């Protein structure tokens with residue numbers, strides 16, 4: 001006769017008197033498998049001495065409750081609950097500078113492992129990923145609609161409140177400064193430079209084929225809908241442009 005090790009409630013919503021995360025073990029396992037099955041995983045993690053050299057040289061560790069040594073140890077010891085916990089906040093503190101990878105005596109890349117964990121957090125639509133990526137929705141929208149990640153008109157005190165009074169140094173004379181640039185394509189503050197329609201349409205294909213748009217749909221469905229509409233319009237414009245070219249040849 002077999003005995004269940006946990007009640008149905010404990011399995012699906014966790015034990016209310018436990019400090020453990022209310023996540024089903026199967027889900028924790030699935031998340032870890034997703035991280036571990038990435039082709040980069042075995043290149044980024046070769047073992048760990050727990051020496052702490054990575055944390056000693058990590059700029060993020062100086063300012064946040066974050067330690068690359070801890071992240072690597074969680075993965076190396078397959079601490080599934082700890083991995084899940086770290087994905088709620090800590091992994092987003094990494095600056096992706098890869099100083100850790102240059103210093104680790106084991107040839108690990110803690111920064112690379114953090115990247116795998118972030119990608120997995122997005123894939124699973126974790127709230128931490130949604131929170132962290134929300135401020136970038138403006139950048140994504142700009143990228144899709146103009147081909148530029150950032151344009152001069154995005155650098156203003158409304159969008160960069162954390163810059164404090166220094167923001168006035170860049171946003172005040174921006175139009176004048178841009179108009180002074182000799183290249184006409186840069187005499188604008190709405191785009192950083194001009195990206196042609198063909199390049200934009202090719203970028204859409206790359207984002208679709210590499211799964212970027214699928215990831216976006218997971219973390220921000222509204223933004224995904226807006227972006228899909230823009231892409232459809234631009235693709236139609238591109239088709240019209242090609243048709244016009246054909247007509248011109250026939251004339």
Ligand code: SF4
Pocket residue numbers: 054057058059060061068093094095096097098099100101110111112114
């Ligand atoms: S890549 Fe991340 S973990 Fe590594 S040193 Fe830079 S901030 Fe720290």
Ligand code: SF4
Pocket residue numbers: 047048049050051052053054055068069072103104105106107108110
């Ligand atoms: S990841 Fe490398 S540097 Fe960091 S604690 Fe482990 S062995 Fe040391």
